[in-house]
Amino acid sequence: MEMYGDLNFTVLGFSCNQFGLQAPEVNHETLNILKYVRPGGGFVPKFPVFGKVEVNGLNEDPLFTYLKETLPFVNPVIGEMKKLFWSPIKVNDIRxxxxxxxxxxxGTPFKRYDLHCPIEKVEKDITELI
Incomplete structure (x- = not known):
């Protein structure tokens, strides 16, 4: 947001508790968790943070169903997933x-990045789109 916030760009944040149960808070607690706990240090997001959603499984939010169907993994490796908290498991699930x-x-889905993708690659793609 600091690099591109003045342009036709925004980040949207979605909390999810399906990954190691790391987000057990309720929606009204999310901003305080970000500010004081993780990442903490007074962090206040400069982008919208939405209510908690499920991104995988039977109750996944339709937005994430659409994104995963539109941008599937090229070479999915299910074995990389950590402890799972959803069912059924699908090859294109968010890991x-x-x-x-x-x-x-x-509004067209352009690219999907796994958690290990260097942020510089994402920034390069954003620059090309803007």
């Missing part, structure tokens, strides 16, 4: 926190 999706200004 862990901080997986990212880049969407064009007109």
């Amino acid at each position: 862990w926190n901080f997986e990212k999706f880049l969407i064009t200004a007109d």
Whole structure:
């Protein structure tokens, strides 16, 4: 947001408790958790943070169903997943926190990034789209 916030760009944040049960808070506690616990240090997001959703399994939010269907993994490796808290498991499931999706200004899903993707690669793709 600091690099691209003045342009036609925004980040959208979604909390999810399906990854190691690391987000047990209720929605009204999320901003305080970010500010004082994780990452803490007074962090206040400069982007919208939405209510908690499920991104995998029977109760997954339709947005994430659409994103995963539109941007499937090229070479999925199910074995990389940590302890799972959803069912059924599908090959294109989001594997862990901080997986990212880049969407064009007109709402078209453009690219999917796993949690190990260097942020510089994401920044390069954002620059190309903007």
